[in-house]
Amino acid sequence: MGIKKITFAHMGTSALAFKMLFQDLGYEVINPPVPDKHILSLGVKYSPEFACIPFKIVLGSYLKIIENNPHVIVSAGGFGPCRAGYYGEMHRRILNELGYNPDFIFFWPPLKKPLNFFKKIYQLKDKTSFISAMIALKRAWKKLKALDQIEILSHKIRAREKNHGMTTYAFHRGLTYLDEARTTSSIREAREAAVEELRKVPVDNQRSVLNIGIVGEIYVQLEPAANFHIEELLGNMTAVPHRTIFLTNFARKSPFSHDSKAKKIAKPFLPEMVGGHGQQSVGDVVSFSQQGYDGVIQLAPFTCIPEIVAKSLMPYLSKRMNIPVLTLFIDEQTGQAGVETRVEAFIDMIQQRQKD
């Protein structure tokens, strides 16, 4: 057999890092498509009606790439009593029923399940030596960190940009630099070039911007196509979004990481683990308020139990911690216009509250 073909689901900018990793491990990478209307309808067609939007989009993406006959699909595993833990397996079965049998490899954050992680790497690395695989992994990690870094910078700049769209344009150029960079030193250079590109965007430093925290489920936070590009939307309304989940902090999930701290903060309000990112969302709202943020947007897939539990606490938290919270439930029925209206009214409301 020749070179194996591998693919995975698109999730924000991380696709660029995974692409490089799998190429380094000797695979031919089938580029994961950016979720669009077509992918969503494919996913909706073959998913259970009450599955959440991440499930549907990811399934739709697999169905779209399956035509290219991937041998391996890599996916993230879920945690705890949230349905997402079964989703990888469900995806595999649905594909099987439709007559496709790619191998699935599920990954969990390395610090949570270290043995499992290395077993999976072993399975994935194929003929590559273990040392080379580790070097490739480290390089991919560097790229992931660089991607997150320029994304965070783009959020800060977009809220202050003088001409609409300049930041997004510069950010996309930066992404192409990083995509082309294949060695540790070129990744560093590409990152610096991307930062430089963003710094060149003309900004109005006098403009007063709002700082909006973003909490909620991981997939709808990380994939802009799933959350109506909410970070760009906020940026265009002169607000800086501060996401709580980045793949680089999620992958470092451990007893000492950010989400564990958030859960500790959430304890007085929600002592139970409710699965998914529910407890974390609650803790994050509390810490955003303590840090003096102007508001919080909770992103939740429709029918997502952990986020529903968290949402029911939001009116209380909002009052108690004195911070405005807007919850957006996302599913295939959600319309762009509705999201825009709500976010715009939310930003208006915060600005008026502060004027008084």
Next chain:
Amino acid sequence: MKGFLGIDVGSVSTNIVLLNDHKEVLISLYLRTKGNPIKAVQDGLQDISVQLAGTGIDIAGVATTGSARRLAGVVVGADTVKNEITSHAVAAIFVQPEVQTVIEIGGQDSKLIIIRNGVVVDFAMNTVCAAGTGSFLDHQAVRLQIPVEEFGQLSLQSNNPVRIAGRCSVFAESDMIHKQQMGYSLPDIIAGLCEALTRNYLNNLAKGKDLKSPVLFQGGVAANVGIKDAFEKALDKQVLVPEDHHVMGAIGAAIIARETVKNKGSTDFKGLELSEFFYRAESFECNHCPNICEIINIFRDDVLLARWGSRCGRWEQEAHHILTSSKRW
């Protein structure tokens, strides 16, 4: 004399209000949008231009709101484009400065706005369900062959409202048919429907929110005394329906226009003679990058008037000189 226009283009109706400098309503129009927002705005402005002839009133500012706010804003040359939640809140605070709760039910959406000390502190908008909005009531009125205006009066005649399942508009309809077949009187069924829709609204939007008096009820559905009555019973509070309840969004927009122009100094209004022009909207998919944005072009007599939809801004940059007024909404 100065006049300020507020234009609220919604799914069902297009409302236009003209205020004078003292925020008094000079003209208010309530037109059906009929799926053609540009035409509705053109017709409305035509009507206003006829009514204004010889009065010496100059349009000194204009703002648009409602679901077609951006499109309407480009067509008329709006000084500002505001979302409908803010517009409704501004109008409510204007007619009742002490207001703490605003219930707004329009053609296809419903909103709840919580206000404290004249500032919006919280809001909710229906997401998954349009039961209880104007379109549904319209539909039921047609089915029962009663003019929708008489709906509320009929419900007040009921002494014993039946319980209708109001969770979903389709099931509400089948439940109503079922109750009709069982032989309940029409007023009891209609009163039951009003209660069911009120329940649906409160369950969907008001969970965990503190609805304090004074409560204002606005939007087209506020004309229905049956729903107002059901709200008063459910909340155990007096519910006030302002005189101009059906055009509150437009009033709010006109007030916002007045403030904006005060800060800005001049208006971008393109004049009342819009009906002489031909407008059309076109869209295409940009294949420049994997985002595949849908770009929308608005033309006035074959001249590009506005363009939006590209995330990277490249199409907007190109049309920059015409877009200056509608850039920030």
